[in-house]
Amino acid sequence: MDSVEPDATIEVAPAEQDERTRGRLLRAAVGVFDRKGYAAASVREIVEMAGVTKPALYYHFGSKERLLTAVLEEAAREFARAMERGVRRPGTARERLFAICKDLHGLFQEHVPVVRVAHSVFFGPVEGAPQFDFTTFDRELERAVRQVVEDGQATGEIALSALPADVALVIMGVIGVFATRHLHNGREPLDLDTMRRVLGLVFDGAFGERRQQGEPRQ
Amino acid sequence: MDSVEPDATIEVAPAEQDERTRGRLLRAAVGVFDRKGYAAASVREIVEMAGVTKPALYYHFGSKERLLTAVLEEAAREFARAMERGVRRPGTARERLFAICKDLHGLFQEHVPVVRVAHSVFFGPVEGAPQFDFTTFDRELERAVRQVVEDGQATGEIALSALPADVALVIMGVIGVFATRHLHNGREPLDLDTMRRVLGLVFDGAFGERRQQGEPRQ
DNA sequence: GTCTATACAATGATAGAC
DNA sequence: GTCTATCATTGTATAGAC
Numbered sequence: 001m002d003s004v005e006p007d008a009t010i011e012v013a014p015a016e017q018d019e020r021t022r023g024r025l026l027r028a029a030v031g032v033f034d035r036k037g038y039a040a041a042s043v044r045e046i047v048e049m050a051g052v053t054k055p056a057l058y059y060h061f062g063s064k065e066r067l068l069t070a071v072l073e074e075a076a077r078e079f080a081r082a083m084e085r086g087v088r089r090p091g092t093a094r095e096r097l098f099a100i101c102k103d104l105h106g107l108f109q110e111h112v113p114v115v116r117v118a119h120s121v122f123f124g125p126v127e128g129a130p131q132f133d134f135t136t137f138d139r140e141l142e143r144a145v146r147q148v149v150e151d152g153q154a155t156g157e158i159a160l161s162a163l164p165a166d167v168a169l170v171i172m173g174v175i176g177v178f179a180t181r182h183l184h185n186g187r188e189p190l191d192l193d194t195m196r197r198v199l200g201l202v203f204d205g206a207f208g209e210r211r212q213q214g215e216p217r218q
Numbered sequence: 219m220d221s222v223e224p225d226a227t228i229e230v231a232p233a234e235q236d237e238r239t240r241g242r243l244l245r246a247a248v249g250v251f252d253r254k255g256y257a258a259a260s261v262r263e264i265v266e267m268a269g270v271t272k273p274a275l276y277y278h279f280g281s282k283e284r285l286l287t288a289v290l291e292e293a294a295r296e297f298a299r300a301m302e303r304g305v306r307r308p309g310t311a312r313e314r315l316f317a318i319c320k321d322l323h324g325l326f327q328e329h330v331p332v333v334r335v336a337h338s339v340f341f342g343p344v345e346g347a348p349q350f351d352f353t354t355f356d357r358e359l360e361r362a363v364r365q366v367v368e369d370g371q372a373t374g375e376i377a378l379s380a381l382p383a384d385v386a387l388v389i390m391g392v393i394g395v396f397a398t399r400h401l402h403n404g405r406e407p408l409d410l411d412t413m414r415r416v417l418g419l420v421f422d423g424a425f426g427e428r429r430q431q432g433e434p435r436q
Numbered sequence: 437g438t439c440t441a442t443a444c445a446a447t448g449a450t451a452g453a454c
Numbered sequence: 455g456t457c458t459a460t461c462a463t464t465g466t467a468t469a470g471a472c
Contacts (some may be wrong), residue, residue: 271458274455
């Protein structure tokens, strides 16, 4: 360790170096916040993991709290983009609802650490954590599902007796179960086949047609 | 404040005083753990809220971690009792499943702070928090729902094409949505009428009979 | 922009008197 | 069993050199 000379550092342009440090800090923060929790996470460990020093963190983010906010804002942007893609998809209501669930399932699976951090902050203590509006998550998801259900009712695919808000609740419940499964270490995640079967269960309740017992899928 | 004399303290038997201190500490701990989170909660504030001093806490529980464990163990016992009551209930599968959901909904609503603490620890960081087996919660709930579904299939009330495990997932999802609603401050809780409608949606998918569109309830 | 070195408050836990 | 007083450690954040 002692033999490593500082001049061995790869030279980069100042602007690149800047973005590099920010990125390293953000990624390190997600890791430490996830492992220790926001409150128990120390800036010491974060800068250590990022390979920078404390003043660098305070230069770029100002405080530990605003570092967390930056992490969450980036995650929120990505979530909103995925949500938008889901609603615009073509197909039957069934297909579109399954697509939304599948997309979110994949999105969560690919970003388990940051999702876990967001989850902890959302359901976490009111004092100590920064105020961050997570309700947009729920609201956007609910609005998307309701939109698809209403479209399905307009085409006659879904019975008018089912309240779109109720269907949205069930769908959000299913997404919640699947999401929380890979949120907690030690519980094996559920696969997409299971999701398809479970959603089929919900659809055959909310939708007009119904399979006979033992009848093959297609 | 200064004029309050120590001899104004109500005299109690030693054993009573003992239980009194333990109880005060447990209740204070739930409040502070809930408001600040386990990591950010200080033993100073806990003993202040309980009206005792630090050595009293360490005498009764040994550490902050074991105090949290004591809180969770008490909650786990109550949860297990409610779960057992739910499964033993008589009636149709529909009625029994609704009863389980309603009971849990009420139980969570009555104990929001401790449920929030348990939730945070379960989904919280792996380091720093004490190891506590929460998977029994999920497992007991899943086992209970599956049992009821299998009973319903045996009597012909529920179609054999529905996998009990899948139905359990949906039911757990619904319970999750309703529970998380009053877990987070600022979101209005859902009522029992909504729960009944939402479960009806699920049942009419999993169960054999199906209402015609627009047909009245009974 | 990034470093070394440090200020300063708060923490969990304990010793020892009563 | 409960107290007062205190310890060692760790926390966030900053001053000032480069």
